[in-house]
Amino acid sequence: xxxxxxxxxxxxxxxxxxxxxxxxxxxxxxxxxxxxxxxxxxxxxxxxxxxxxxxxxxxxxxxxxxxxxxxxxxxxxxxxxxxxxxxxxxxxxxxxxxxxxxxxxxxxxxxxxxxxxxxxxxxxxxxxxxxxxxxxxxxxxxxxxxxxxxxxxxxxxx
Numbered sequence: 001x002x003x004x005x006x007x008x009x010x011x012x013x014x015x016x017x018x019x020x021x022x023x024x025x026x027x028x029x030x031x032x033x034x035x036x037x038x039x040x041x042x043x044x045x046x047x048x049x050x051x052x053x054x055x056x057x058x059x060x061x062x063x064x065x066x067x068x069x070x071x072x073x074x075x076x077x078x079x080x081x082x083x084x085x086x087x088x089x090x091x092x093x094x095x096x097x098x099x100x101x102x103x104x105x106x107x108x109x110x111x112x113x114x115x116x117x118x119x120x121x122x123x124x125x126x127x128x129x130x131x132x133x134x135x136x137x138x139x140x141x142x143x144x145x146x147x148x149x150x151x152x153x154x155x156x157x158x
Contacts, residue, residue: 010107010130048064049129054085054091059095063114095109096108102131102135104130115151116148116151120141
């Protein structure tokens with residue numbers, strides 16, 4: 001799957017949900033929350049990082065505020081699994097059809113079990129990856145919950 005098709009799948013998912021004209025493309029890559037926030041002129045906490053973890057062989061997605069790290073024990077408890085481990089780039093690409101640094105909450109070949117960081121509700125507008133490293137889309141916390149069918153939970157480290 002090409003990067004262009006990843007962006008197209010994300011856009012199609014947004015349009016299907018009634019969210020039009022949400023994607024912003026940049027002239028440079030924005031693979032980190034800090035780089036994205038700088039380009040967008042927003043707080044780093046308003047960046048919704050799409051982080052893929054492994055629960056055994058199952059990919060799971062955590063949409064986390066860029067303001068903190070994910071507490072993997074907390075996230076595992078919310079998902080009802082004993083342990084989460086970091087997914088390598090090949091596993092992420094296989095599960096999402098998207099590359100690390102550009103992963104989106106939507107547009108995957110199959111739905112992933114997902115958690116949305118409750119901390120994102122602090123922001124009127126949040127930004128998430130759009131499937132490629134030089135594009136993002138704006139949304140809200142509540143729209144992320146609806147788009148992904150995921151619960152809003154506390155996943156940040158204390």
